[in-house]
Amino acid sequence: MNSNLTASLLDFLDKSPTPYHAVNNMATRLDDEGFEQLPERDSWSLQAEKRYYVIRGGSSLVAFVTALQDPEEVGIRMVGAHTDSPCLKVKPQPEIVNNKYLQLGVEVYGGALFNPWFDRDLSMAGRVTYLDAANEIYSTLLDYREPIAVIPSLAIHLDREVNKNKTVNPQQHLPAILSTHDSDAKPDFRDMLLSKLKQEQPEAKAQTILDFDLCLYDSQLPQVVGLNHEFIASARLDNLVSCHIGLCALLDSRNTLPAMLVCNDHEEVGSQSAIGAQGPFLRSVLERWCGSTENYQRAVNRSMLISADNSHGIHPNYVDKHDQNHGPLLNDGPVIKINHNQRYATNSITSAIFRQLCEQHDIPLQVFVSRTDLACGSTIGPLTSSEVGVQTLDLGIPQFAMHSIRELCGVQDVDYLYRSLLGFYASEILL
Numbered sequence: 001m002n003s004n005l006t007a008s009l010l011d012f013l014d015k016s017p018t019p020y021h022a023v024n025n026m027a028t029r030l031d032d033e034g035f036e037q038l039p040e041r042d043s044w045s046l047q048a049e050k051r052y053y054v055i056r057g058g059s060s061l062v063a064f065v066t067a068l069q070d071p072e073e074v075g076i077r078m079v080g081a082h083t084d085s086p087c088l089k090v091k092p093q094p095e096i097v098n099n100k101y102l103q104l105g106v107e108v109y110g111g112a113l114f115n116p117w118f119d120r121d122l123s124m125a126g127r128v129t130y131l132d133a134a135n136e137i138y139s140t141l142l143d144y145r146e147p148i149a150v151i152p153s154l155a156i157h158l159d160r161e162v163n164k165n166k167t168v169n170p171q172q173h174l175p176a177i178l179s180t181h182d183s184d185a186k187p188d189f190r191d192m193l194l195s196k197l198k199q200e201q202p203e204a205k206a207q208t209i210l211d212f213d214l215c216l217y218d219s220q221l222p223q224v225v226g227l228n229h230e231f232i233a234s235a236r237l238d239n240l241v242s243c244h245i246g247l248c249a250l251l252d253s254r255n256t257l258p259a260m261l262v263c264n265d266h267e268e269v270g271s272q273s274a275i276g277a278q279g280p281f282l283r284s285v286l287e288r289w290c291g292s293t294e295n296y297q298r299a300v301n302r303s304m305l306i307s308a309d310n311s312h313g314i315h316p317n318y319v320d321k322h323d324q325n326h327g328p329l330l331n332d333g334p335v336i337k338i339n340h341n342q343r344y345a346t347n348s349i350t351s352a353i354f355r356q357l358c359e360q361h362d363i364p365l366q367v368f369v370s371r372t373d374l375a376c377g378s379t380i381g382p383l384t385s386s387e388v389g390v391q392t393l394d395l396g397i398p399q400f401a402m403h404s405i406r407e408l409c410g411v412q413d414v415d416y417l418y419r420s421l422l423g424f425y426a427s428e429i430l431l
């Protein structure tokens with residue numbers, strides 16, 4: 001068990017309440033390790049045995065190592081993950097005054113579980129775009145850190161059937177309470193943000209808040225939990241675990257072969273955006289790296305992508321929700337995810353390659369297939385594979401409570417995933 005890896009993951013989860021913060025934290029780490037940022041609007045002059053990264057939209061990142069050998073000759077070892085998680089996004093005009101309470105209107109982002117959001121100590125973070133004293137437009141990251149909001153449950157005395165059937169209407173039941181509001185004056189959310197920005201970042205000289213992309217999040221810290229300290233409990237395990245472990249593996253690899261980490265935003269809402277896996281971001285970076293259409297096609301044909309996104313562990317209270325032969329256990333190793341209807345991009349070749357790799361490195365391996373009568377989720381794997389044309393394996397560590405405000409995974413699985421991705425980046429066995 002790698003205690004340093006666990007500690008760094010907990011720190012990353014704590015400091016990454018939004019995709020913007022996650023990418024900013026990854027970029028800081030890449031800077032510290034000597035990677036060079038490439039602005040997309042500039043001309044690139046890539047060199048062998050160098051390390052680079054590209055950010056698009058502030059919430060998607062591609063980092064890559066050119067190595068000595070050309071990618072069209074030996075292929076690229078790619079690891080993909082996503083930076084976003086289901087959450088409650090703040091609406092553009094969120095102010096609600098109801099019975100002398102100031103509330104915040106929210107929009108559900110992704111397939112969130114509603115019930116766990118009640119009775120949590122919520123904070124708020126994201127990106128704010130403002131006008132400064134010189135009438136220039138800038139954007140910055142903001143994180144309240146402290147709990148500023150709550151969505152209280154309705155008392156059982158007022159809904160005696162709640163434990164049998166609780167239905168949550170997101171428009172009615174999810175606006176969060178910020179404070180009491182006795183004044184006749186209309187509250188202004190942008191003024192509230194401006195005050196916070198002036199307090200936190202006086203050097204920005206912000207004068208007007210033009211717009212924002214903010215979400216609520218659980219302010220409870222990530223923790224190692226369990227009688228024997230076997231589990232990690234945190235928000236956003238899906239899929240910041242894969243982002244962080246993919247980054248650690250890339251940084252710790254020997255960099256003797258072309259390697260890449262792709263972290264896309266918008267996976268939870270379909271990935272169809274300029275920065276999502278179904279958009280042009282990755283292909284654009286690959287084409288500029290390879291230099292020509294011919295070289296791009298040759299490189300992709302020799303490459304492989306591991307789409308790293310958490311899997312469903314078999315829940316001991318809901319065993320019947322799993323196929324009896326495919327129930328991954330927490331702390332028993334990473335999980336190959338298979339769906340022949342192409343919700344996952346794994347095929348028998350990519351699975352065989354990874355099985356051989358794990359055998360070489362003494363890493364246990366599991367397989368997940370959904371029950372035939374239950375719909376299967378999806379990942380960036382099939383989308384990236386179809387957009388780029390690269391052979392792909394869908395992989396993830398097992399977890400409980402996927403898409404809850406607080407999820408659970410195994411400490412040992414984090415180490416297994418790290419070792420497997422580290423081995424993949426150095427692997428010579430791609431077909």
